[in-house]
Amino acid sequence: MKTAERQIVAFGGGGFSMESGNPLLDDYVLGLTRAERPRVCFLPSASGDADHYIVRFYRAFSAHRCEPSHISLFRREQGPSDLRRHLLSQDLIYVGGGSVVSLLGVWRAHGIDSILREAWESGVILCGLSAGSLCWFAEAVSGFHGEPKRLRGLGLLPFSNCVHYERGAGRGAAYHGFLREGMCGGYAAEDGAALHFTGEELSRVVASRPRARGYRLDVAGSRVVEMQIATTYLGDREAIPAAPLPEALSTAPAA
Amino acid sequence: MGFANGPIPKATPVRRILALGGHEFSSRPPDRAVCELLLRLAGERGVERPRICILPTASGDTSDQISSFYSAFGERHCEPSDVSLFRLGRRPLELRDHLLDQDLIYVGGGSMLNLLAVWEAHDIASILSLAWRQGIVLAGQSAGAMCWFEAGITKSSGKPLAAAGLGMLEGSLCVHYNNEPERRAAYLDAVGDGMPSGYGLDDYAGLLWEGEGTPAAVTARRGARAYRVSRREDEVAESPLPARFLPAPAPAALREDIAEFRRIKTMRRRAGWLG
Numbered sequence: 001m002k003t004a005e006r007q008i009v010a011f012g013g014g015g016f017s018m019e020s021g022n023p024l025l026d027d028y029v030l031g032l033t034r035a036e037r038p039r040v041c042f043l044p045s046a047s048g049d050a051d052h053y054i055v056r057f058y059r060a061f062s063a064h065r066c067e068p069s070h071i072s073l074f075r076r077e078q079g080p081s082d083l084r085r086h087l088l089s090q091d092l093i094y095v096g097g098g099s100v101v102s103l104l105g106v107w108r109a110h111g112i113d114s115i116l117r118e119a120w121e122s123g124v125i126l127c128g129l130s131a132g133s134l135c136w137f138a139e140a141v142s143g144f145h146g147e148p149k150r151l152r153g154l155g156l157l158p159f160s161n162c163v164h165y166e167r168g169a170g171r172g173a174a175y176h177g178f179l180r181e182g183m184c185g186g187y188a189a190e191d192g193a194a195l196h197f198t199g200e201e202l203s204r205v206v207a208s209r210p211r212a213r214g215y216r217l218d219v220a221g222s223r224v225v226e227m228q229i230a231t232t233y234l235g236d237r238e239a240i241p242a243a244p245l246p247e248a249l250s251t252a253p254a255a
Numbered sequence: 256m257g258f259a260n261g262p263i264p265k266a267t268p269v270r271r272i273l274a275l276g277g278h279e280f281s282s283r284p285p286d287r288a289v290c291e292l293l294l295r296l297a298g299e300r301g302v303e304r305p306r307i308c309i310l311p312t313a314s315g316d317t318s319d320q321i322s323s324f325y326s327a328f329g330e331r332h333c334e335p336s337d338v339s340l341f342r343l344g345r346r347p348l349e350l351r352d353h354l355l356d357q358d359l360i361y362v363g364g365g366s367m368l369n370l371l372a373v374w375e376a377h378d379i380a381s382i383l384s385l386a387w388r389q390g391i392v393l394a395g396q397s398a399g400a401m402c403w404f405e406a407g408i409t410k411s412s413g414k415p416l417a418a419a420g421l422g423m424l425e426g427s428l429c430v431h432y433n434n435e436p437e438r439r440a441a442y443l444d445a446v447g448d449g450m451p452s453g454y455g456l457d458d459y460a461g462l463l464w465e466g467e468g469t470p471a472a473v474t475a476r477r478g479a480r481a482y483r484v485s486r487r488e489d490e491v492a493e494s495p496l497p498a499r500f501l502p503a504p505a506p507a508a509l510r511e512d513i514a515e516f517r518r519i520k521t522m523r524r525r526a527g528w529l530g
Contacts, residue, residue, distance in 0.1 A: 074369055098341055099341050106373060146347050
């Protein structure tokens with residue numbers, strides 16, 4: 001029986017998609033399930049269900065530590081036929097990166113958007129990176145294609161969100177601009193940082209890299225206030241792993 | 256805007272759509288015949304080197320679909336390109352300008368439901384409708400053929416089910432008519448239950464709309480047929496349409512370096528140097 005606690009872990013970037021050899025964020029979300037062999041379902045919809053991405057999920061979430069599965073909305077003739085039942089029976093739903101616009105379009109077509117809300121409310125932990133992070137929020141800053149754009153997400157969390165929030169990436173200025181134009185306040189996370197929400201409250205920020213941070217952004221009149229949030233580095237006192245380069249899957253890092 | 260590659264369009268360009276029941280981009284004769292037809296339609300726009308763009312959206316932009324398209328058209332007299340909506344992060348381009356610059360837009364097969372959902376999210380349908388009205392040929396197979404109609408029969412959710420299309424062509428379409436009996440049965444039921452009448456297309460059969468009026472049926476494989484499917488009182492009737500046969504062109508001439516490589520390989524094999 002699951003607890004009814006609603007939890008979302010929104011990665012700015014990271015996990016197996018971007019940090020091969022650094023499982024800290026993936027281990028963190030698996031640990032949250034408190035299950036001995038958690039059921040984990042991967043939703044690669046934002047990548048168009050790219051085969052190589054699905055293979056990498058199964059390598060990272062191998063069967064000896066969890067019960068992995070995935071749903072390909074482009075190949076519904078394979079895989080579970082009752083999507084709702086399958087998703088509601090999971091401990092963790094992990095959403096991959098790619099195009100958030102395409103992701104939301106495909107989800108609506110298959111009714112996944114309402115199933116995910118139901119899953120969240122029944123205690124299934126939701127997580128993801130990049131597009132798989134932006135999707136949970138009311139509004140998102142997407143830099144997947146061309147100039148950063150403002151768009152609506154599923155709205156489980158009543159905030160705005162911006163991922164890959166590295167200095168100099170140009171997203172900061174765009175996000176601040178959108179906030180001044182009336183976007184609701186929210187959170188940003190750098191690659192390697194993850195925002196952990198319990199209910200609609202941010203409970204903590206964790207990181208797979210020692211210097212990765214999360215930020216809170218609010219608007220006061222015409223001023224944007226950006227605050228760095230205290231972040232827990234999950235690597236503890238171990239030797240600091242160098243940040244690996246993103247892998248060939250360039251669909252993942254750019255939401 | 257947008258006509259750099261073509262002549263100034265006439266006041267009322269002919270609207271053309273080629274719907275195909277199913278094919279691949281292989282080097283087999285019927286597939287070569289389909290590619291030849293696509294090239295001819297694109298070339299009829301009157302440009303020296305027609306532009307042909309694939310939208311592989313329905314497959315999730317799989318590299319298989321994209322690479323087989325390029326291997327079919329890469330060495331032909333045309334300028335092939337792809338618009339991969341799931342990969343725009345890697346290769347940004349101006350969607351609207353790029354699509355309106357084409358002579359032919361080809362839509363690949365896959366999930367019709369996802370195709371239309373992703374197009375809606377990216378606002379592609381209005382661009383395609385404009386392209387059509389400007390005389391750019393629209394073509395596609397399977398999901399990429401049914402999408403132009405009011406309705407089709409898709410297996411996007413597993414079982415064959417009715418789904419709405421863009422409605423640029425009147426009526427409905429069912430693809431893979433000979434190969435997938437369960438899809439055909441679902442179509443006959445749906446038309447019996449009130450889905451608009453339409454067409455059934457076997458693999459390697461196609462229908463070409465040029466301007467107003469009825470389409471012309473074509474077939475790239477002996478025995479592949481196009482059917483008119485309509486409800487008459489209490490029953491649904493299928494009547495085969497007379498179709499023009501598309502002969503396969505000779506295989507593309509080998510590129511000089513490949514031909515040279517093969518000649519050397521043959522010589523060596525004859526000389527017993529290779530196994």
